[in-house]
Amino acid sequence: MVNAVSLSAVDGTAFSQALRASIARSGLSLDRLQARLQANGIPISVTALSYWQSGKRQPERRSSLSAVRVLEDVLGLAPGELLSLLPPPKPRGASRRRPGPGTVNFPAEALQALLEKVGAPHALEQQHRLNLMSLHDCCEIADGGGQRAMTARAVFQSTADGQDRWLLVYDHGGAEAGPPRLHGLRNCRTGRVEIDTKHGLTAAELVFDRTLDRGETQLIEYTLTNGGPPYPDSANTYYREFRRPVREYLLEIRFDSTPQRCWQYTRTGPEAGEDRRDLQLDTTGGVHSVALDFGPGVFGIAWD
Template sequence: MSGNSARGQIENAHGDNQFAEALRSAIRASGLSLDRIQARLRARGTPVSIAALSYWQSGKRQPERNDSLTALGELENILKLPPGSLLALLPPPRPRGKQAAAVPAVAETVQFEREILLGLLAALGSPEALDQEQQLTLVGLHDRCQLGDDGGQELITTRAVFEARTDGQDRWLLIYKSDDPGAGTPALTAIRNCHLGRQQVDDANGLMVAELMFDQPIRRGDTYLIEYELRNAGPPYPKCNMTHWREFRRPIREYLLEIHFNSSAAPGRCQQFARPSGQKHARMRNLTLDACKSVHAVAIDFGPGLFGIEWD
């Protein structure tokens, strides 16, 4: 859908809830399902539940919280609407408390529960891993994602290069979250210069934390390269919502992401997206399939933030 037709969807809205009608029309014109929209919002770091999207377009609820309004800006981008066009149609915030209308409670954003991750880290013996000073700097990372015949995620192969900030560094903590928790977590295999240590899995939430132990400790200033893979059972392979991304909590010098498509499921369009922390909108860039039915994207001196590839 072109920008001009999108603008028409906004200008032609009318009735008691212009926002809901405009959103509903834009979603219909885009041809995207709520599942696809939710996946794209999540990949851009602004997760919204399918229930919330449904309530927004029906007029039963409206985005009011700061995180919901941020997600609304990304939603305009996904639906190819002019920036601020949906926001301009929002009515005043609805009353809260005893005077509020009797509307079913909906969690407007679905964010991963930090407490679940902290519980797994405690069981692993590393309860402070998220917040403690990091003694390894991730210098470079290379992810290669192989999709199956059904478009699901079959295999991820990763090479990581670290630099030690102190002597005696001997492990890296891997945290993996599946987009399809019902399919279970993938099998983790150490391929090069490392072996598996302790591991904890929460199948219900598709979450895994694991230690990748270096074959030898490294000293301050030394670099170290490891390689590992995550292989899913299938087919059918776990759904990946037509996107693959990494969240970087700290800057990284270089991140290379490859997506390899099966020839029977090659996409019509691919885009890379980069959303540094603190920015409302992702930077998008079109990608072209190569002769091997693959695309790649490179981030240089990126982070903190989200970086990935999405496709249709």
């Protein structure tokens, strides 16, 4: 069973934007900037500098904050000009707060750990810079009730310059089920992928074939394919969890063996009840349902 939560792409922050602009003004490449820092006794990788200026990560450790102080000097900035743009360090250990608004079906702590591994630790907290205009999921259920594949077509509109990827988190159906294969079919490719085998979760980047500026739209298609037969048990349901509103969501289920009954269900919060509506099978034995201006919440189809 593959079920997904839709997150925004890794967004820029005030710190990353200021750092990127300062580096551009200096005319220094990241390699030369790294050499300047090392000459000042600051060992730091080019990868870390790249992540900082792109907003994929922010300096939090004491050694990283020391590096930012030297960066300010190397780039000719006033002391504290970059440091003042960083948020307070996040608490660590057992007292760590749950990240942002909780999701309905995904364990918050496991999700946050997975996002950190994929290089998007602030994805749950960042300002949304890609609006999901339209999404169409088509799920294939094989004989025996296993989920063979899911194909998705999504349309985004950027609300800021420089947006080039979307972050997807999906549930394979428990720790026993292996992760499905993710393939970009149209206008995107697979970026970084991290798997949590204990909770049966995967986080993956879908990198666009071009960078979007403010107001531009992008259409992508991708597929998640399970190994089989036998295919992972679908538990007689497929759903998508939205953390932000979607203008239009079309969910289509195609069955090799026609079920007796199907229904749509929605949930809008961890404590909210479930709303149901019966659905009619079409002449091909499939079923679909449409949500308009839906979210946050869970929208799915279940069957007997």
